[in-house]
Amino acid sequence: MHSGKAYKLSEFLFWTRRNIYWLLLIGIMPVVLYQIFNLKFIAIPWTVVALLGTATAFIVGFKNTQTYNRTWEARQIWGAILNSSRSWGTISRDFLDNPEKSKELVYRHFAWLTALRYAMRDSRSWETTTKEYNQEYKAFYTIPEKETTLETELEKYLSADELKYILTTKNKAAQLLSLQSKTIKELYDRRAIDDYRFVEMQRAIRDFFDQQGRSERIKNFPYPRQFATINSLFIKLFCFLLPFSMLKEFDKLNDGITGMLQGNMVWFVIPFSVLISWVYTSLEQVGESTENPFEGSANDVPISQMSRTIEIDLREMLGETDLPPSLQPINNIIL
8 A cells, every 4th residue: 555645756657667668669650651651541530549549448447446446345344354353352351351361362363364464465366466567666665474474473373283273274364263263162161251242252253254255255356357358458459549540630730830840740649649548558557456455566455554553452452562563664655
């Protein structure tokens, strides 16, 4: 997540510069053929491309709306996790007369958060972090889940036996919630908690299962590939045809021009076609960057920061003073 006022123009140009390179090539080619080699027949009617551009704009707008909705839903899910976690901290502390068991439940919750965020940072074939422009931009920030292993993080919160067991499971976050439920059942069987408290704590665990499932749904179900494919295809087609459609329009401007620009107005097709096409390709790239809110891009939902905030809040509830530091943005990017 970008935590500053806005991306700098230099950052945005650096991120999209590869598009500018091939758009320049596409813009120069028809102008050279038209102006230098006098191939006037390559010019195509402006109306045709204008209609294509309108359709493409609708498709780009639709995709960006849907990808933003995916990111916003992910933020809502983790906002709910944050709120429910604070509630879990208070009931784990206040429903039990056993500080050690309270700490065990809270620390196992930290382990669940850790396992879940590591699962969310796993790569998927449709994600875009492997693309060159995203790989380069990773130099501006760090991904906490790539800095240390899951085992190293989990051993801070779990006993050796639990850690050994959890590392053998496939869905580690789900199994940690299962252990929470098992512990609560044991407490209930020993009459350490009454019926009401047992039901409330199980309800909290069910809520965590629900939020985990919603988070996994976004992670494991991509923006539909048919829409992503046609969006990319239409933009490439529009950008390729645009300079061909602008040739005659700029050539007509020569009739009202005198001086050194007389007869050379067609060359302005290059900068203007690049500018218009860059708007479309940049919108596509921005939509793509919000498509997968957990992949580790600069525009991700900051689940690492939120998990650290939860840990600080809950450890303070337990009366601890040796707290981990809050995660801070690097170049205005925080995950």
